[in-house]
Amino acid sequence: MKQFYKLFIVGCLILNGTASFSQQMQIQNEFEDVRHFRIGVKSGIPNILSANAEYVLPVLNRKFAVSVDYTNLNMDADDFGFETEEGAEIMEQKFIYFEGGINYYFFKPGKGLYAGISYSNYSLKGNLPDYDENENGSPGDGYIDFSNSSMNIKAGAKWGGFFYFRPEVGYAFSPFPSTFPIRVEYEDGSTEYQELDLDADSGFLDMIYDGLTFNIGIGFSF
Template sequence: MKKAIQFSFITLFAICSSVVSAQSMDEDQFYSENEPKVRPFRIGGKLGFPNLIGGNVEYVTPLLGDKLAVSADYSTISTDWIVPEEEEGYESSGDKLDFSYIEGGLNYYLFRPGSGLYVGASYGNIKIEGQMVRYSTESDRTEPGTGDIDFANGSFNLKLGAKLGGLFYFRPEVGYRFSALPESYDMEVVFDDGYTETQSYTFDTESSPQNLLYKGLIANIGLGFAF
């Protein structure tokens, strides 16, 4: 299953790149004499892994013939946004998880200034915070405890991507995180009487597509505009 999902992302990337690249090869004829060919500022959104869903900004510097760019990604997701506790008919378990991802790095465009195929190197940090309630214990306590999660995972990343288009662009990316997420996390559970113990919280590493977060795979699709 894992290999099939990875193959699907790579195949999608290859198809999109070949189709749009064929169109973008002739885009020079659409530029007027007064219009710059490189729009250095880019802003857009990304959907995929490890970003899940978030924003992206990029600036193409004049270095190396307008081929070196700096890039930053940011995502944040809270369980409160997905199912509000006050929704009628919904009984909250009380569990809360907040996910955030921040990444910064460099992209080098291989063939054309600020456009087309590029390789990227970056550093990204995944942070998960939350509170898990109603945790039982193996001791003789009858009341459940509350576990606090404060987990972070930083990783160096390598990526291959393509910025395809002019004013409006499409951006597929694939790559690898060298520090994948662990499958479990040791958290401290606190009980009402003040007793604490360490328990292991296991992340959902089986359900698709979020299981890709635990395999180190980078695969996302971005849309945006440049100016």
């Protein structure tokens, strides 16, 4: 009987050691499989279309990663809903977006489900020839120079290896505005400030003005 107990104890120790070794090997393999640098593109709101880079930090069990998004787009005024007189020259508007933050991966090093916190800033600049006409009949050009900054929280998932797919949804504490200020300078020397109202009638777009952010990204890991 004593020999049986001894064999039983030895067997338990061996099984426990084997399980621990397998777990350590699994963790080590997960660490070795981590592709630290990712580069790709994201499309959504408010970034529209941005380049994205992420780097998984080689510390803290590789659960943390720093991420940066950047957009620099020249777009026609019509793309933003600005109206000008028929036949008037349409000037391009420059939209610049920057976001930087840190992501925490819950279950696996550098992959799977994650949550993040970030800081973002976006600006819209441009001019609109013959934007409006005042009560005296004097034509005026519109000028836009708007920027907004926000702290954000988000959740997402990174799936894949060399090629990855990444959806994200989040909340901006300073939401995308439903109106843009426009300075109108008339030929008679007068100046007037107007607002372009972007409010949706109802539905999903209203959630954007309440702080919703979302995007879908693809890219490659190295």
